[in-house]
Amino acid sequence: MFKKVAGCRDMLPEQVALWQRLEQISREVFALYNYKEIRTPLLEESSLFNRSLGEAAEIVQKQMFIFKNETDSYALRPEGTASVVRAYIENNLDKTSALAKLYYIGPMFRRERPQKGRLRQFHHVGCEVLGSGAPGLDIEVISLMDTLLKSLAIANYHIKINSLGCADDKKNFAIFLRTNIGHNLNKLCPECNTRYNLNVMRILDCKNAGCQEIIRNLNIHDACLCRECADHFLEVKQGLDLLGIKYEVSPYLVRGLDYYTRTVFEITHDSLESQQNAIGAGGRYDNLIKEVGGPDLGAIGFAFGIERLFLVMQESPAPESKPLIYAIGLGDQARKQCLLIVDELRKNGITSDTDYENKSIKGAMRKANDLSAQYVLILGDDEIKKNTITLKQMSSGKQEEIKREELVGKIKCYTHIHAVN
Numbered sequence: 001m002f003k004k005v006a007g008c009r010d011m012l013p014e015q016v017a018l019w020q021r022l023e024q025i026s027r028e029v030f031a032l033y034n035y036k037e038i039r040t041p042l043l044e045e046s047s048l049f050n051r052s053l054g055e056a057a058e059i060v061q062k063q064m065f066i067f068k069n070e071t072d073s074y075a076l077r078p079e080g081t082a083s084v085v086r087a088y089i090e091n092n093l094d095k096t097s098a099l100a101k102l103y104y105i106g107p108m109f110r111r112e113r114p115q116k117g118r119l120r121q122f123h124h125v126g127c128e129v130l131g132s133g134a135p136g137l138d139i140e141v142i143s144l145m146d147t148l149l150k151s152l153a154i155a156n157y158h159i160k161i162n163s164l165g166c167a168d169d170k171k172n173f174a175i176f177l178r179t180n181i182g183h184n185l186n187k188l189c190p191e192c193n194t195r196y197n198l199n200v201m202r203i204l205d206c207k208n209a210g211c212q213e214i215i216r217n218l219n220i221h222d223a224c225l226c227r228e229c230a231d232h233f234l235e236v237k238q239g240l241d242l243l244g245i246k247y248e249v250s251p252y253l254v255r256g257l258d259y260y261t262r263t264v265f266e267i268t269h270d271s272l273e274s275q276q277n278a279i280g281a282g283g284r285y286d287n288l289i290k291e292v293g294g295p296d297l298g299a300i301g302f303a304f305g306i307e308r309l310f311l312v313m314q315e316s317p318a319p320e321s322k323p324l325i326y327a328i329g330l331g332d333q334a335r336k337q338c339l340l341i342v343d344e345l346r347k348n349g350i351t352s353d354t355d356y357e358n359k360s361i362k363g364a365m366r367k368a369n370d371l372s373a374q375y376v377l378i379l380g381d382d383e384i385k386k387n388t389i390t391l392k393q394m395s396s397g398k399q400e401e402i403k404r405e406e407l408v409g410k411i412k413c414y415t416h417i418h419a420v421n
Contacts, residue, residue, distance in 0.1 A: 007120030133298025
């Protein structure tokens, strides 16, 4: 027997219903903020991620699924931003609009050790705003995240923000870290010893207890920010205050991707383990578009892990599905008539199904019950002669014989279904 690949999940119908609800709510929120959907390929040139994420990034070093032939190297996308930026440049979106506000919903892939909240195939819902470095967009994107969480009835989350500053500020911050951590190298975990040389800022992400103690003693503040970046961050904070959005400034927040500049943010949730409690994150990446071959324009974005969102969504009933009408034909002629009946019902926006397996009346009724049908239609030779049909309510057992031409109207009346336009 074949089994699914470790780190991947089957999504069964009841889970799909919740998933579709999340997608629908997300699309409605993005539309409120005037974002348009973009869909990019799952497969990209691996060099796109090498360039955008940085050769030293853990994703590039350890986590990408790579496919090579004699001349080319491709990767399943490990995140969405680089693909959106590539599409923005390749399709000249900077020339068709001064500002591109885009969102996406789809699968990502990383070769990680599967655990709760971490999968090899996972899904992101996120957005990117490309074409401007205005701090007002930082405010809007964080506001959008907050609105989306509230629309999903998610509570007990915390918004953490920080500013990494510009490229020069990041260099100065790296010098500060190396200067203040260097004498404690023997106390760092092996991975952070590697990070010290490759990307010292990533040490701040480490969850190792010894590394955390060193980090807490660093007395990090915003002294490394230039005046322009400090003013930018101040305007972001003032805008969030104006909108009444609660946040916490976390000087230790750096995020794991090298392309971030200036504002970065993370959403954590109380119900998740402290080491894996982020449900979404993002930030500004003002150099990335130019870095991968486009114009020198600012950009900002975020992504939520959909599987992470499901872990923290409050227990709520599954979205109510439309009532199911199940048609049972007793005999060959009646079964043919049932095909016409369910076709008519479907054309009128009524969810319907029929017995294709020629079951006995008892077996067909059992099938209707298994499908949670609200009403059953029973058609036999007598009903065909009289041009009627028997309509039975499953919950009460009550049934009535009605004229065929009255069927659609009766069902709409009983189930409060409106006609499809």
